[in-house]
Amino acid sequence: MADPQRLSINQITVKNWDLEQTAAGLARHGIGGIGLWVDKVEEVGLPRAVEIVRSHDLSVSSICRAGFFTEPTGNGAVSDDNRRAIEIAHETGADCLYIVCGGLGPDNDLRGARQRSQDGLAAMAEVARDAGVALALEPLHPMMAAERGVVVTLDQALDMAEAVGDDVGVAVDSYNVWWDPRLDAAIQRAGEKVISYQICDWLVPQPHPLFGRGIPGDGVIDLTALGASVDATGYSGPIEVEIFNEEVWASDPDDVLDAVAAGFARV
Amino acid sequence: MADPQRLSINQITVKNWDLEQTAAGLARHGIGGIGLWVDKVEEVGLPRAVEIVRSHDLSVSSICRAGFFTEPTGNGAVSDDNRRAIEIAHETGADCLYIVCGGLGPDNDLRGARQRSQDGLAAMAEVARDAGVALALEPLHPMMAAERGVVVTLDQALDMAEAVGDDVGVAVDSYNVWWDPRLDAAIQRAGEKVISYQICDWLVPQPHPLFGRGIPGDGVIDLTALGASVDATGYSGPIEVEIFNEEVWASDPDDVLDAVAAGFARV
Numbered sequence: 001m002a003d004p005q006r007l008s009i010n011q012i013t014v015k016n017w018d019l020e021q022t023a024a025g026l027a028r029h030g031i032g033g034i035g036l037w038v039d040k041v042e043e044v045g046l047p048r049a050v051e052i053v054r055s056h057d058l059s060v061s062s063i064c065r066a067g068f069f070t071e072p073t074g075n076g077a078v079s080d081d082n083r084r085a086i087e088i089a090h091e092t093g094a095d096c097l098y099i100v101c102g103g104l105g106p107d108n109d110l111r112g113a114r115q116r117s118q119d120g121l122a123a124m125a126e127v128a129r130d131a132g133v134a135l136a137l138e139p140l141h142p143m144m145a146a147e148r149g150v151v152v153t154l155d156q157a158l159d160m161a162e163a164v165g166d167d168v169g170v171a172v173d174s175y176n177v178w179w180d181p182r183l184d185a186a187i188q189r190a191g192e193k194v195i196s197y198q199i200c201d202w203l204v205p206q207p208h209p210l211f212g213r214g215i216p217g218d219g220v221i222d223l224t225a226l227g228a229s230v231d232a233t234g235y236s237g238p239i240e241v242e243i244f245n246e247e248v249w250a251s252d253p254d255d256v257l258d259a260v261a262a263g264f265a266r267v
Numbered sequence: 268m269a270d271p272q273r274l275s276i277n278q279i280t281v282k283n284w285d286l287e288q289t290a291a292g293l294a295r296h297g298i299g300g301i302g303l304w305v306d307k308v309e310e311v312g313l314p315r316a317v318e319i320v321r322s323h324d325l326s327v328s329s330i331c332r333a334g335f336f337t338e339p340t341g342n343g344a345v346s347d348d349n350r351r352a353i354e355i356a357h358e359t360g361a362d363c364l365y366i367v368c369g370g371l372g373p374d375n376d377l378r379g380a381r382q383r384s385q386d387g388l389a390a391m392a393e394v395a396r397d398a399g400v401a402l403a404l405e406p407l408h409p410m411m412a413a414e415r416g417v418v419v420t421l422d423q424a425l426d427m428a429e430a431v432g433d434d435v436g437v438a439v440d441s442y443n444v445w446w447d448p449r450l451d452a453a454i455q456r457a458g459e460k461v462i463s464y465q466i467c468d469w470l471v472p473q474p475h476p477l478f479g480r481g482i483p484g485d486g487v488i489d490l491t492a493l494g495a496s497v498d499a500t501g502y503s504g505p506i507e508v509e510i511f512n513e514e515v516w517a518s519d520p521d522d523v524l525d526a527v528a529a530g531f532a533r534v
Contacts, residue, residue: 103471104471104487108487108489109489110445110446110487110489114448141409141410142408142409142410142446142447143408143409143410143473143476145445145446146446146469146471146473146487147471147472147473152446152447152448153447153448155448156448178377178412179377179409179412179413179419180409180419180420181381181419181420181422181423202413204370204371204413204414205414206410206413206414206476209410209473209476220371220375220377220413222375222376222377
């Protein structure tokens with residue numbers, strides 16, 4: 001059974017709350033970890049976000065998200081958005097900053113988009129290193145390859161992270177990787193490069209490709225086995241629940257936190 | 268440019284036509300290949316289906332589809348449906364019979380479902396061998412892992428096919444495999460085990476996860492490069508266009524065939 005002390009809630013799970021409401025809500029439910037989104041931080045301003053997080057004694061498990069290296073930007077330079085995300089991760093003391101590489105880009109060149117991702121990650125890692133921020137490269141589900149993320153397997157993310165340097169990690173998100181026949185081997189290969197672990201469930205039937213993720217325990221992913229594989233790497237950090245789901249978003253966020261905590265305890 | 272002589276049309280692309288209409292339609296458009304679906308064959312009866320195919324001098328590039336080893340059946344025995352599909356492939360002289368392994372099954376056990384697929388494939392291969400029918404194991408897109416196919420990469424399909432024996436092949440379907448960072452390596456590894464090649468395109472934005480496939484050339488898959496990789500294995504057989512798309516199905520099938528032939532020539 002998952003240690004309730006490891007539960008962290010990604011802000012998107014209670015999307016309709018702002019940061020103040022979320023921090024207060026997590027306190028009511030005795031949850032000590034939060035995953036922040038850049039836009040939700042900007043909504044209240046970074047200094048105030050830091051105050052809110054500190055005053056509720058919350059541990060920031062991640063910042064979502066930066067990257068998007070495949071969009072046309074400025075000649076491989078680190079974008080202002082990516083520099084700002086690093087600053088937010090630094091100021092909030094987040095465990096890591098999530099990196100999503102972006103989709104095919106305007107020329108629909110898969111190979112080129114992957115190369116731009118590799119180059120963009122390398123450039124960004126230098127800035128992050130100077131700021132003492134850990135980057136967590138996240139493979140997305142292959143169904144998002146065209147529009148959101150050309151990095152689609154944990155092995156591919158590891159190849160890229162290793163090419164950049166020892167201080168770039170990877171994120172394991174159950175929804176994105178559960179189907180991979182090489183998953184156990186890739187997690188084992190990753191070892192201490194696993195620096196973040198997010199969970200949600202795959203519902204059957206799938207209500208919606210993007211906004212149909214399930215509360216842990218409500219779907220078909222063997223989260224108990226996956227958690228054991230992740231823990232076997234030595235990872236003992238937060239387990240962040242991140243749910244994109246229109247039905248969940250339409251519910252009372254306090255009820256959602258109750259359901260998530262109950263599901264979390266089951267898996 | 269693709270050789271128009273290699274174009275074959277999967278029946279699902281012109282779903283609203285029955286076999287007689289499809290055969291006549293293909294003749295009108297000068298297309299010599301057809302991929303048959305079991306249910307469309309049963310609709311007219313197998314003997315009549317054979318007559319229709321022969322009288323129009325059509326070459327049958329594939330039968331879709333058999334397998335579904337992960338559903339509860341009879342103790343690993345080859346199901347009547349699978350035996351019948353083999354008979355249909357034999358009688359119609361099809362190049363191959365597509366094998367889709369099935370989803371997680373009632374117990375949501377991914378590892379178990381993959382083992383049942385391996386065992387089911389082995390049992391079915393014996394029956395197919397006796398009938399002189401080639402099985403083409405098809406990896407499905409990972410987004411279908413839960414509900415339709417736990418075999419999701421070409422490498423995984425090759426591992427399974429190799430474990431069964433030299434006479435089990437694999438099918439490459441552009442929609443299912445285009446995202447895979449290991450695709451080129453896996454196709455090269457497959458070599459002469461590639462016994463069928465199906466194409467359609469991945470549309471952006473994706474209209475629907477299952478029924479939003481595009482006419483070749485309308486989406487983001489580099490079908491020219493993929494075709495070159497497949498041909499480099501020595502494969503010189505039919506290129507079958509298989510499109511699941513509600514908008515395509517709502518169109519006049521003669522217009523669809525015109526559009527498919529034009530798209531095919533472009534890629």
